[in-house]
Amino acid sequence: MIELIFAELYKESRKASFKVFTLLIIFVSIFSLILINKNISLESEQIVSYPQYSLGEYKEVNKYGSYEQYLEDYANYEQIIEKEIKKSTSNSNSKIKILFSYYPMFLFAIGLITIFVSFHILSYDFQNKSIRYLFMSDKGRVKVLFSKIFASVLISIFFAIVLFFVYLFMLSLLTRENIFLEGIYIFIGESLKLIPIVLYYFVKTFFYIFLMAFTSVITIFLTICFRGSTIALIISNVIYFCSLLFSQLFFSYGYTFIKYTFLPYMDFTYFEKPSSVALNNLIYNLDLSLVNAFSIMSVYGLLFIILSLKFIKRDV
């Protein structure tokens, strides 16, 4: 199994696309950060707080849930925000914090690269029939499938780590501050805790790696189903980018079962401002959370792997 994973990494690392993606991540993040840094104004950057909805507004935005409950949630939310502002240090709106707040957006973009990597790692084999050489190995099809999944996840981890270090380097360069001393307040349990911002975003990287792994499993499943056709790539992209839209659409027609599918959880940037949870109609009404995301996506990931194992046994 390890040899198979190494074989895939050996092959993929020689692809021109691998080098292009690596350079793309480096240069796009560098230039974007330079651009963001030029345009940020510390004075105008405030902790975002959402205004309270009137009953009419609430009814328009939230199809479900009582207005009284909402008011109660909003009061809690206001208290949280107030606490955060009071407890924050004077440099709470530092450049480091602001620049780092764009980091999840870049991680989300790496998910797109994950889709391409996962698709091409298998589609080439189907299209060029080299899959037959792989299936002729005494390792068996199951190990071949897992090696492809693991290899694409490892490549995504590599891209995420490249992004993380480019980010650290650029933040140090642009702010000329010791970024390791910068802290951020986050909720751990019920209370706000100050933790190093670098650690916070490093941990966050792994949340996104989980999302990338799930995306990779879906893409590989679709690639097997469609035998390497680009339809798999298109569907994977649609799922990745439009799942939240579909979820909101389903929900607006009263289909609350959508919360039990993986669709509302595909965009982790949706969870980026935890204090706004009470105000976002989908998250609020369907009680979406990262914990639910991990459990639901794990179940669906397992399901897609089982289906992939079934479909990969077809004649090639």
Added chain:
Amino acid sequence: MEKVIEVKHVTKEIGNNLIIDDVSFALEEGRIYGLVGQNGSGKSTLLKIILGLYDSSGEVFINGKNLRNNFSEAMKYVSGIVDYVSFYDYLTAYENVRYFSMVYDVHFSKVREVLDLVGLDAKDKKPVSKYSLGMKQRLGIAISLLKEPKVLILDEPMNGLDPIGIAELRKLLLSFKDKTIIISSHIISEIEKIVDEVLFINNGKIIRKSIKREDDRIPILFRVNDYESAAKVLDNPLLNEEKAIYMNDLEVAEAVNKLSKSDIDVYRVESESLESELLRMLEGVNND
């Protein structure tokens, strides 16, 4: 000789079409087998079943290991190319073989060895996309040889090759003395030059296993003035039907002698080509 491949009652349906119909045969170690049949006769399907690429009913044993129950063990002994050779075009020949050496868990020192064996340069920096078809065929064989298989399966390996490419491939295959090789090809005249035995397949059934080189016997056609009498003299009813008889050189000489002594004019004695043999077989099957 040891049986390296045993196919027992293998049947394969694709959709509602019966592609392989209750086929059984056994192949011995160290021999070269030709698989001959018309387009759509089931050649490729049969080879894919033996290579574990197609599921089927019935049993396939490779070196005594059941392909279904003991896939990993069975697949250690068999390798090949089906339909057409395919690789990672953006990699060099060395990188392609190196990749598959990792997949097959073979030590990397074997990479240069197999490339040398098929006459490809391990130091060549050209991507495989720039290779000629003949070079690609050789690369495919190099990859297949990585596992040191006892059985090498080549489906239409001469397709698209020029005469020099065909001659090189033939020379290469004949150099693998210890391997059982199964070759399917529609260029029957080329197969004929290298195979020891031929399996004729028609409508998913093996219609005949013909021995080409056993004791130097080859199918001989006699052109005589009186086939009925010749059949009686040689005590072989096939002659009366103007069909080929398997004979070695000595037997041919004796037969000609006998016929001459019986006042039967022998106009011509010729070896029957595999192609005529196939056509005759098909004619026989269709008449039945």
